[in-house]
Amino acid sequence: MIKKNYLLAPGPTPVPSNILLKGANETIHHRTPQFIEIAKEALDGLKYLFQTENQVFALASSGTGAMEAAVANLLSPGDKAIVVVAGKFGERWKEICESFNVDVVEVAVEWGDYIEPEELKKILADNEDAKVVFTTHSETSTGTVMDLKGIAAVVKESNAVLVTDAVSSLLAQELRMDDWGVDVIVSGSQKGVMLPPGLGFIALSEKAWKLVENSKSPKYYFDLKAYRKKYPDFPYTPAVNLIYQLKEAVEMIKNEGIENVWNRHRILADAVRNGVKALGLELLSKKPGNVCTAVKVPKEVDGGKFTKLLRDKYGVTIAGGQAHLKGKIFRIAHLGYMSKFDVIVALSAVEMGLNELGYKVALGKGVMAAEEVFLKEGV
Amino acid sequence: MIKKNYLLAPGPTPVPSNILLKGANETIHHRTPQFIEIAKEALDGLKYLFQTENQVFALASSGTGAMEAAVANLLSPGDKAIVVVAGKFGERWKEICESFNVDVVEVAVEWGDYIEPEELKKILADNEDAKVVFTTHSETSTGTVMDLKGIAAVVKESNAVLVTDAVSSLLAQELRMDDWGVDVIVSGSQKGVMLPPGLGFIALSEKAWKLVENSKSPKYYFDLKAYRKKYPDFPYTPAVNLIYQLKEAVEMIKNEGIENVWNRHRILADAVRNGVKALGLELLSKKPGNVCTAVKVPKEVDGGKFTKLLRDKYGVTIAGGQAHLKGKIFRIAHLGYMSKFDVIVALSAVEMGLNELGYKVALGKGVMAAEEVFLKEGV
Numbered sequence: 001m002i003k004k005n006y007l008l009a010p011g012p013t014p015v016p017s018n019i020l021l022k023g024a025n026e027t028i029h030h031r032t033p034q035f036i037e038i039a040k041e042a043l044d045g046l047k048y049l050f051q052t053e054n055q056v057f058a059l060a061s062s063g064t065g066a067m068e069a070a071v072a073n074l075l076s077p078g079d080k081a082i083v084v085v086a087g088k089f090g091e092r093w094k095e096i097c098e099s100f101n102v103d104v105v106e107v108a109v110e111w112g113d114y115i116e117p118e119e120l121k122k123i124l125a126d127n128e129d130a131k132v133v134f135t136t137h138s139e140t141s142t143g144t145v146m147d148l149k150g151i152a153a154v155v156k157e158s159n160a161v162l163v164t165d166a167v168s169s170l171l172a173q174e175l176r177m178d179d180w181g182v183d184v185i186v187s188g189s190q191k192g193v194m195l196p197p198g199l200g201f202i203a204l205s206e207k208a209w210k211l212v213e214n215s216k217s218p219k220y221y222f223d224l225k226a227y228r229k230k231y232p233d234f235p236y237t238p239a240v241n242l243i244y245q246l247k248e249a250v251e252m253i254k255n256e257g258i259e260n261v262w263n264r265h266r267i268l269a270d271a272v273r274n275g276v277k278a279l280g281l282e283l284l285s286k287k288p289g290n291v292c293t294a295v296k297v298p299k300e301v302d303g304g305k306f307t308k309l310l311r312d313k314y315g316v317t318i319a320g321g322q323a324h325l326k327g328k329i330f331r332i333a334h335l336g337y338m339s340k341f342d343v344i345v346a347l348s349a350v351e352m353g354l355n356e357l358g359y360k361v362a363l364g365k366g367v368m369a370a371e372e373v374f375l376k377e378g379v
Numbered sequence: 380m381i382k383k384n385y386l387l388a389p390g391p392t393p394v395p396s397n398i399l400l401k402g403a404n405e406t407i408h409h410r411t412p413q414f415i416e417i418a419k420e421a422l423d424g425l426k427y428l429f430q431t432e433n434q435v436f437a438l439a440s441s442g443t444g445a446m447e448a449a450v451a452n453l454l455s456p457g458d459k460a461i462v463v464v465a466g467k468f469g470e471r472w473k474e475i476c477e478s479f480n481v482d483v484v485e486v487a488v489e490w491g492d493y494i495e496p497e498e499l500k501k502i503l504a505d506n507e508d509a510k511v512v513f514t515t516h517s518e519t520s521t522g523t524v525m526d527l528k529g530i531a532a533v534v535k536e537s538n539a540v541l542v543t544d545a546v547s548s549l550l551a552q553e554l555r556m557d558d559w560g561v562d563v564i565v566s567g568s569q570k571g572v573m574l575p576p577g578l579g580f581i582a583l584s585e586k587a588w589k590l591v592e593n594s595k596s597p598k599y600y601f602d603l604k605a606y607r608k609k610y611p612d613f614p615y616t617p618a619v620n621l622i623y624q625l626k627e628a629v630e631m632i633k634n635e636g637i638e639n640v641w642n643r644h645r646i647l648a649d650a651v652r653n654g655v656k657a658l659g660l661e662l663l664s665k666k667p668g669n670v671c672t673a674v675k676v677p678k679e680v681d682g683g684k685f686t687k688l689l690r691d692k693y694g695v696t697i698a699g700g701q702a703h704l705k706g707k708i709f710r711i712a713h714l715g716y717m718s719k720f721d722v723i724v725a726l727s728a729v730e731m732g733l734n735e736l737g738y739k740v741a742l743g744k745g746v747m748a749a750e751e752v753f754l755k756e757g758v
Contacts, residue, residue: 012406020403064615068600099599198618218480221447236443270717288411
């Protein structure tokens with residue numbers, strides 16, 4: 001049978017065809033009023049996505065580039081930073097900090113678990129000289145969401161600046177930069193924003209800019225002062241066609257309304273969780289978020305074989321586990337340009353795939369449980 | 380009259396519609412054999428473009444990101460480097476080096492001029508401890524090409540590693556990484572390679588990799604050891620759709636043949652030079668290259684007004700001057716997806732534009748001179 005592709009991994013996520021085609025418009029020169037006008041609309045739109053009045057910068061890089069920008073611009077060698085590590089992307093903060101000779105206070109959280117604001121409060125009290133707290137809003141490697149609002153309230157009371165990796169959470173989880181007082185948010189294009197990969201986003205509060213003024217870390221391409229100076233123009237050639245696409249995506253998101261986008265992700269996540277539980281499967285996360293659902297692979301099943309079967313035979317790309325979770329979990333994303341039948345496809349693929357590998361689950365039972373959620377929600 | 384757009388600036392350059400549309404293919408997951416196969420073909424193709432057996436890496440960044448990668452991976456704070464500065468992009472090498480606390484020996488060359496291998500030989504002899512020589516193959520700000528082959532022969536005799544910015548020269552000027560012994564070449568997607576902006580390229584010789592092993596500069600996103608380890612996969616999410624486009628571009632270039640591509644650029648440049656000279660205009664460069672032609676703006680003409688008129692009324696985007704050359708030169712690119720009628724359009728626009736601003740040049744005379752070149756070349 002022909003194999004249609006279903007991209008149900010937590011990034012890159014499916015790109016709507018109108019956005020794909022927008023990127024096929026002819027490349028124009030970036031130092032023209034024509035382009036600056038497009039860029040301004042796109043970048044202004046990012047303010048809405050971040051729920052902030054701060055400027056949001058679009059770097060020609062992946063989300064990791066935006067993470068490096070946060071570290072290199074906020075800190076100097078020898079500065080102390082608290083890094084919450086609850087999975088692969090928390091580890092990335094730690095690695096980047098170490099690469100820039102930052103003195104890391106690691107808060108190790110079990111993968112799948114999360115940190116409570118009260119715990120962080122104690123750690124902050126013990127580390128009054130910490131300049132930055134690095135967190136991961138949605139830890140994609142475990143499908144866990146953190147109480148960012150609560151964490152922000154705690155960090156606000158300290159001298160430290162709160163940085164959060166919202167690469168996967170942006171638009172999938174409620175996120176209000178200004179209202180909650182998150183100082184720095186980094187994100188990327190290929191997740192909730194529904195674009196191809198190639199843009200990293202970053203916004204900074206006034207409190208954060210004060211740290212930037214004193215940072216002595218080497219940087220050039222990611223020097224945010226250069227971006228601020230040129231905004232809404234760019235210091236170096238921007239990814240012109242991705243900026244066209246960003247403008248298009250922003251319009252789609254505004255039309256849907258950000259609360260509706262958040263709510264859609266909540267419903268999709270509920271449906272997936274209900275579906276996999278109905279199949280007798282177990283979630284990894286102690287606080288599952290709306291980005292992706294991490295499901296424990298039954299002991300009898302080879303996790304690598306399972307995701308490979310879905311991808312290569314069914315055309316359904318879900319994600320496996322990373323690092324020590326490799327082969328032990330699979331992750332179904334419900335992120336970005338997704339609606340209810342993407343969930344149905346995912347659950348159907350899981351049902352058939354497990355059975356095909358000899359692990360019996362009741363066909364249709366996961367799908368049924370998801371349908372119940374959708375009908376209850378009236379969507 | 381409707382205004383068709385003619386992008387005749389030295390990057391971004393016009394993107395062929397088949398490449399634009401290739402980027403509109405659905406985004407697939409980057410950690411799949413399907414994508415890795417595409418990436419491998421695209422990256423292998425870059426070897427042909429660089430004329431090298433070395434791996435060429437495609438970074439999700441602009442060319443400036445690839446320049447930073449060269450500095451941050453080759454050097455440590457306090458290391459000495461010779462930097463040839465003959466324009467805006469030589470200055471960029473210097474700025475990046477200074478940002479990374481490299482001890483810069485600046486070789487200041489007048490803008491529009493170039494350095495002879497023999498001069499560099501003396502400077503190398505005076506700076507035996509210099510670890511790297513940074514050069515700019517085509518200095519886009521002045522339209523000047525350097526004798527890279529001769530420079531490479533000189534640097535090869537020293538302990539230093541030769542790095543060249545081939546962001547604009549790649550495919551427009553003959554460039555043979557391995558035969559000439561250029562240690563590090565950086566380039567970008569939006570010039571000769573005919574792609575939208577968003578990819579930076581870099582390749583390193585064995586001699587260069589030895590420096591990388593000892594480099595202590597902070598880096599993470601641009602850490603080339605991580606790219607080497609993953610090649611042809613990527614350490615961080617690559618710009619998937621641009622990689623599709625790169626594969627398409629490589630196929631086009633292979634079909635044309637790299638010698639033919641170089642020769643096409645030579646003919647186009649000859650025609651433009653002949654055309655502007657026939658109009659009585661003067662070139663800035665003492666050694667004009669095949670990327671773009673920098674023309675002195677006649678004293679009677681407002682250079683800013685001139686490029687603006689061409690862009691906003693005619694739809695013809697050429698470049699003005701940068702830094703102290705602002706308003707004093709205009710630059711016509713003949714770079715990338717360009718053929719003879721692009722040159723005709725450029726010269727016609729120059730003829731009409733100058734006349735419209737009250738500076739009389741003979742209408743059709745520049746076009747005629749270009750046509751003579753094309754007929755003589757038999758193209």
